[in-house]
Amino acid sequence: MADKPTKGLADVVAASTALSDIDGKAGRLFYRGYDIHDLAGRTTFEETAHLLQHGSLPSRDQLAAYGAELVRGRTLGGLVASNIPEIAAKQEPMEALRTLVSLAGADDPDKDSNAADANLRKAARLTAQQPLLVARYHAARTGATIPDPDPELSIAANFLLQITGRTPSQREVEIFDTCLVLHADHTMNASTFAARVCAATLSDMHSAIVAAIGTLKGPLHGGANEQVMRTLEAIDPSGVAQTVRDKLAAGEKIMGFGHRVYKTEDPRATHLRKMSRELGEASGDDTYYWMSKEMEEVVFAEKGLYPNVDFYAATVYHYLGIPTDLFTPVFSVSRMSGWTAHVIEQHADNRLIRPDSEYIGERDQKWKPIDER
Numbered sequence: 001m002a003d004k005p006t007k008g009l010a011d012v013v014a015a016s017t018a019l020s021d022i023d024g025k026a027g028r029l030f031y032r033g034y035d036i037h038d039l040a041g042r043t044t045f046e047e048t049a050h051l052l053q054h055g056s057l058p059s060r061d062q063l064a065a066y067g068a069e070l071v072r073g074r075t076l077g078g079l080v081a082s083n084i085p086e087i088a089a090k091q092e093p094m095e096a097l098r099t100l101v102s103l104a105g106a107d108d109p110d111k112d113s114n115a116a117d118a119n120l121r122k123a124a125r126l127t128a129q130q131p132l133l134v135a136r137y138h139a140a141r142t143g144a145t146i147p148d149p150d151p152e153l154s155i156a157a158n159f160l161l162q163i164t165g166r167t168p169s170q171r172e173v174e175i176f177d178t179c180l181v182l183h184a185d186h187t188m189n190a191s192t193f194a195a196r197v198c199a200a201t202l203s204d205m206h207s208a209i210v211a212a213i214g215t216l217k218g219p220l221h222g223g224a225n226e227q228v229m230r231t232l233e234a235i236d237p238s239g240v241a242q243t244v245r246d247k248l249a250a251g252e253k254i255m256g257f258g259h260r261v262y263k264t265e266d267p268r269a270t271h272l273r274k275m276s277r278e279l280g281e282a283s284g285d286d287t288y289y290w291m292s293k294e295m296e297e298v299v300f301a302e303k304g305l306y307p308n309v310d311f312y313a314a315t316v317y318h319y320l321g322i323p324t325d326l327f328t329p330v331f332s333v334s335r336m337s338g339w340t341a342h343v344i345e346q347h348a349d350n351r352l353i354r355p356d357s358e359y360i361g362e363r364d365q366k367w368k369p370i371d372e373r
């Protein structure tokens, strides 16, 4: 007979990884041993993706080679490109990305190989294509014409330009790039775990990423950032405290708060809060920032909960001009670097992930023919 399960696998160590590490009590996050506070604002998303996928912060030559690979990968295959208009008309953004990445698997030249070199090439292509998929999806549904990605620009700069239709300021690019760095990897979060479970059957990288995208979509995980913005938009600025108290009294969860691992401030929220404030002030209307601050104070006073990465990311993306329903897709643009690195790591030292379950159903049932049931 199996042991009692730990509900939600809380505190269960499900994999070994050299990619990221969290000290939940101290509120610290590390990518391959580098403190997130040292990376944020100093390391680009491209450098971070290289760190995760290739194992080291790149030298100038390595970054040039990886950057060139990303530029080459920044094209869409025929199956994906031809289906975007219909998918954009019929599917919500995260559903659409799940479908489009699946189609991209069929277009991928390395689709039949899980070998280490093929996985690295697929990781770079997926990282390069994800922002383009979001931008092309958005353009198809709005009827906008967007420029092709500029090979001289970073992923962050190209994405903001394609989504907002205007050339972002240098500071906006820096802030968005920092957001991508902050969201890149996070140990055994639900979507990464889903990717690793899929990869551990020796299924391919695109299948694992489809599983991850479907998992990130949920409001208890990456989908929370969109819900944070929808909550802020629905509240009267003068009624923040009362609304939060009413929601809590009704047993509702406040989106963007709480975390399975952090027992103190999420170190990513520290950066996102500052950037939200800066962008809010620069916009001339920082109402959503101040509403967020008030919400943070009330949730802490009432429940002792801290904001997670999704909370201040919402207002940062809002101030950057990103449509609210693309917030979770933006998360996927960044997390693609971590997911793919986890698939590489899983395939490199694989064993099927197949836990046990506790049976709680009926026993000793007596079978009856259908007419006697």
Ligand SMILES: CC(=O)SCCNC(=O)CCNC(=O)[C@H](O)C(C)(C)COP(=O)(O)OP(=O)(O)OC[C@H]1O[C@@H](n2cnc3c(N)ncnc32)[C@H](O)[C@@H]1OP(=O)(O)O
Pocket: 008, 189, 219, 220, 221, 222, 224, 252, 253, 254, 255, 256, 257, 258, 259, 260, 261, 303, 305, 308, 309, 310
């Ligand atoms: C990128 C990310 O995935 S970050 C997380 C994004 N998700 C959210 O922001 C959604 C809101 N937050 C939550 O639902 C949870 O805090 C999670 C899913 C993040 C973590 O869940 P768990 O570790 O399973 O904690 P669980 O949901 O059991 O919460 C523990 C207690 O805190 C309460 N709690 C946790 N989060 C919240 C919240 N946001 N609002 C109100 N109460 C909360 C729960 O109601 C529960 O209370 P109880 O013990 O009285 O029943």
Ligand SMILES: O=C([O-])CC(=O)C(=O)O
Pocket: 183, 185, 186, 187, 188, 189, 190, 260, 261, 308, 309
């Ligand atoms: O780690 C988690 O459970 C959720 C999270 O913060 C992330 O995926 O970034």
